[in-house]
Every structure is written in C-alpha cells, then in structure tokens.
Amino acid sequence: MAESSNWTHLHAQVHRTLLYRQILPSTQRLLVAVSGGQDSLCLIKLLLDLQPKWGWDLAIVHCDHRWRSDSQASANHVEQLAKNWGISYYLETASDIPKTEAAARKWRYQALTEIAIAHNYPYIVTGHTASDRAETLLYNLIRGSGADGLSALTWTRPLLDFQLPILDIRLGNAGDNPNSQISADFRWENQDENSQSKIQNLKSKIYLVRPLLEITRLQTGQFCLEQKLPIWEDSTNQNLQYSRNRIRSELLPYLETHFNPKAQQALAQTAELLRADVEYLELAASELLQRAMSPIADSPQVNFQLPLKLNRPILREAPLALQRRAMRQLLQQILPSAPSFESVEKLTSLIVAPNRSQTDPFPGGAIGRVEHPSIILDLKF
Ligand SMILES: Nc1ncnc2c1ncn2[C@@H]1O[C@H](COP(=O)(O)OP(=O)(O)OP(=O)(O)O)[C@@H](O)[C@H]1O
Known part of the structure; x- marks a missing residue:
C-alpha cells in the first residue's frame, strides 16, 4: 500500500515493530486467527494493508467453540469478511463443546496448529494486545506467580510445547467431525512412524506470533471505528464471572483512574522487561543444572x-x-x-x-x- 491517507499511525507502528523484531519474515504464508472481535479485526486489516510491502500470503482461520448461540453466525461473518478481502478461510468447529475457558483455549490452539500443519502455514498470527499482556500480568500476580508468569505473552514462540498426544486425540476425533477441514492424510491414526516424525518436525517449525503487543485495546477499538470494520461483539466478554473480564472492565479502569492513566502500557512494559530477565535466568539455570x-x-x-x-x-x-x-x-x-x-x-x-x-x-x-x-x-x- 502506498503511504496514502489510509496509512495511519498504527500502520506505521506495526510496520516498524515488524522491521525491528523480525517476527514475520516477508513472503511467508501467514495464518491469521480471527475471532471477529476488535483486536483480531484490527490485526487482519493492518496485515492486509501492509501485505504489498511484505509480500505475505494471508489466510484467516476461525475457531467455533460452539459456546454461544450466535457462534455460527459469527463464523459466517468472519467467512464473509475473508471472501470480501479475497483471501482463504479455514473454519474449525468443536465437536464437543469445551466446558471451561481453559479447555476452550486448549482446543483452540490445537485446532490452529492442525490447520497450520495441514495447509502448510509456518506462522499463526494472533491479535493479543498490550492490554492482554497487562491483564495476564495482573491475573498471574494475584495468583502468586513468579517472574515467569508475569512475563507471559511473548512476541513469538515456537509451538513446540504442544505435546503430540494432544494432537493425537484431536486428529483421531477429526474423522468424526464433518466440519473438520483437516484432510485425511493428516489424521494421526493414518500416519506411519516416518510421517509422524515429519509432522513433529513441521510442528517445531510453526511459530505463534503476536504483532500487536505494544498496542492497547483502546487503540484497536479506535482503529476499527475509523476503518469501519464490522466488529462481532462477544457477549461472554461482559460476563464478570470470568476473572479476566473483571480485571479488564473493573480492575484496570480503577488503576488507570486512581494510580496511573497509562497503567496498561506500564504493566505491558514490565512484562517485556521481565521476559528478557526470565530468558537469561532460565538459560543460566539450565547450565547450572547440567553441571550439577x-x-x-x-x-x-x-x-x-x-x-x-x-x-x-x-x-x-x-x-x-x-x-x-x-x-x-x-x-x-x-x-x-x-x-x-x-x-x-x-x-x-x-x-x-x-x-x-x-x-x-x-x-x-x-x-x-x-x-x-x-x-x-x-x-x-
Ligand atoms: N474463536 C477464535 N477463532 C480464531 N482466533 C481466535 C478466537 N478466539 C481468539 N482468537 C485469537 O486469539 C487472540 C486472543 O484472544 P483472546 O484474548 O480472546 O483469547 P485468550 O483466551 O485470552 O487467548 P490466550 O490464551 O491466547 O491469551 C485473538 O486476538 C485472536 O487472534
């Protein structure tokens, strides 16, 4: 895209971040995880606008947990957006509705990984923001985490720690799920030892990338408004039974009003600093363990x-x-x-x-x- 009137401060900021951090190399195939919410819509629009500069091959993946009555409508909405933008769309629908938030998240990452493997995408990109980072830090702090938990949400990480047995179960299920887009050749039970190790190898080469970690939710909301992006509101975001929602809608606003108007950015920066400390300490500890x-x-x-x-x-x-x-x-x-x-x-x-x-x-x-x-x-x- 020429740096025309469409080129906003956010385009420039994300472009700079990608140049500086080298987390999404040019001409790569990128699988963008789009829930339909403001963060991931902002992400996909920014990547589409930056695409001519970077030469990526973009696709959208959506995971339907079947949690909400409007979840299929939301999947259709995202599919329509992909069509309008002329990019590939992948849908994974849960065969069993996950019972908890943690189970839903686990299922989602498995589904994303499987689609990436099956369709040869080395990068899965998500719309996590500085606000998510700040919330994660607060959530883990209250639960008594050390520096590791406080520095959660990195810019990029290999999807190595998704254990194969989990993939195994899911791929087994894929056969029973008519909505699954995983082709039969990728079902785990159909794999011989050689191709299983090929999948393991491929998995180790898939990266999860979060390019919006310096941008707040307020900014993604404003961007969607300016760009007239049709956000699909997630009704469960209002449910204060989820601690994360209470942190988002009560604790952070309280901290911003009474302590620091830039609390989100400050907490996100703390997470960033701790991240580097943790990496250094983990390496030194592993050397110590080897010696001992x-x-x-x-x-x-x-x-x-x-x-x-x-x-x-x-x-x-x-x-x-x-x-x-x-x-x-x-x-x-x-x-x-x-x-x-x-x-x-x-x-x-x-x-x-x-x-x-x-x-x-x-x-x-x-x-x-x-x-x-x-x-x-x-x-x-
Ligand atoms: N249903 C979905 N389909 C596709 N992508 C999704 C979906 N839900 C979330 N994502 C991706 O994950 C990002 C973070 O979403 P959200 O903060 O709601 O999830 P979370 O459960 O807090 O995730 P995490 O465990 O990764 O922190 C979104 O910006 C989007 O890229």
Whole structure:
C-alpha cells in the first residue's frame, strides 16, 4: 500500500515493530486467527494493508467453540469478511463443546496448529494486545506467580510445547467431525512412524506470533471505528464471572483512574522487561543444572531417569535465584505435572540441609535425600 491517507499511525507502528523484531519474515504464508472481535479485526486489516510491502500470503482461520448461540453466525461473518478481502478461510468447529475457558483455549490452539500443519502455514498470527499482556500480568500476580508468569505473552514462540498426544486425540476425533477441514492424510491414526516424525518436525517449525503487543485495546477499538470494520461483539466478554473480564472492565479502569492513566502500557512494559530477565535466568539455570547433574552410572550421558544425583557444592556456589530455577527445571522433567512452589522449595532446601536429610515424597513418589556431598532423587531409599 502506498503511504496514502489510509496509512495511519498504527500502520506505521506495526510496520516498524515488524522491521525491528523480525517476527514475520516477508513472503511467508501467514495464518491469521480471527475471532471477529476488535483486536483480531484490527490485526487482519493492518496485515492486509501492509501485505504489498511484505509480500505475505494471508489466510484467516476461525475457531467455533460452539459456546454461544450466535457462534455460527459469527463464523459466517468472519467467512464473509475473508471472501470480501479475497483471501482463504479455514473454519474449525468443536465437536464437543469445551466446558471451561481453559479447555476452550486448549482446543483452540490445537485446532490452529492442525490447520497450520495441514495447509502448510509456518506462522499463526494472533491479535493479543498490550492490554492482554497487562491483564495476564495482573491475573498471574494475584495468583502468586513468579517472574515467569508475569512475563507471559511473548512476541513469538515456537509451538513446540504442544505435546503430540494432544494432537493425537484431536486428529483421531477429526474423522468424526464433518466440519473438520483437516484432510485425511493428516489424521494421526493414518500416519506411519516416518510421517509422524515429519509432522513433529513441521510442528517445531510453526511459530505463534503476536504483532500487536505494544498496542492497547483502546487503540484497536479506535482503529476499527475509523476503518469501519464490522466488529462481532462477544457477549461472554461482559460476563464478570470470568476473572479476566473483571480485571479488564473493573480492575484496570480503577488503576488507570486512581494510580496511573497509562497503567496498561506500564504493566505491558514490565512484562517485556521481565521476559528478557526470565530468558537469561532460565538459560543460566539450565547450565547450572547440567553441571550439577552427574549420572549415577558410568555413562557420561546426563538424562532424567531416576535415580538422579546432584552435586551440592556446585549448586551451593550459585545464587538462590538460579538454585530454585535449576531445581524447578529438574522437577519439570521428573514430576507428572508442573511442580508447585512447595515442591521446588523442598528440593532447593536440600542444597544446604544436613547430611541424611530427606524430603517427603513428591507427586509421583520420588524422594530427595542428602548423601554427602550429593542430593539423590529416587523412588525409595
Ligand atoms: N474463536 C477464535 N477463532 C480464531 N482466533 C481466535 C478466537 N478466539 C481468539 N482468537 C485469537 O486469539 C487472540 C486472543 O484472544 P483472546 O484474548 O480472546 O483469547 P485468550 O483466551 O485470552 O487467548 P490466550 O490464551 O491466547 O491469551 C485473538 O486476538 C485472536 O487472534
């Protein structure tokens, strides 16, 4: 697009962000997740307008959770927009209505990933904004998160942590769902080992990108108004039973009125700063863990099979922040679910505890014990 009268401050800002951050390379195939709400409509319009500069191949994907009575109408509305803009449209409809917000989100990311794999899109783009970042920070802060939770929502991340068993179940279901657009060749049960590893490989190359993280919801709303974009209002956004909605419509406005009129931007910036700190600390912790883990057998290969042996003098030299992170990384590998604060503290305390100190069992049954100069983790002693 020539930098004509249509070129707004927001176009320039997102264009600059993309140049600076290099999160959406030119000429790529981009799958844009559009709910029909103001953020994702703003996103797709900006990308369409920037398209001539970047040469992307754009498509829209919409996920119908079948949560609201108007959900099919909303899907039709998004489809019509895609038609008007002359771009491909993909729809995924939930075969079972997800019961909770978390289940809906999980289903949505699986559906997005599957469509991206099936139609060869290496980038999934979402309309998360600075306001979402601020809300996530507040939500996690209140629930007692460390820096990791406060720095949630990154500009880009590989979709690696979507485990294949989840994909497996969904792809199995796809056959029963007449609305599924996943072609039969991509159904997991139809895959031999070779093509399963090809899918895994492809998944590791799909990135989730959020180009609007510096733009507030107020700005996306104004943009939609100026550009006359037909927003499909999500009635569940008004429901104050959802904590996120209460943060959005009560807590943030309160903070802006009484504490800082730019609270959203300030909180989003805090998340951005913490993100870089967390990345640095996680890397340093993983190096510490590698150094502290000595295999129990003669094999030089470090792995996370029990029993495990940790070198206490090496751990003791490190600052507490790294000790905690290294212990959490270790527990992430051996516990059946995400380690709790208590589990991490329990294991960390063994770094300086007297000889023969022992923990009670962690979830899954492993026990930590000091056998000077090591910590041993095993199922029984
Ligand atoms: N039904 C949908 N279909 C397609 N894309 C969607 C849908 N819902 C949300 N998205 C995408 O996700 C972005 C964030 O949406 P929203 O804030 O409502 O979700 P959320 O549940 O908070 O998501 P997250 O868990 O990713 O933070 C939207 O801007 C849009 O790009």
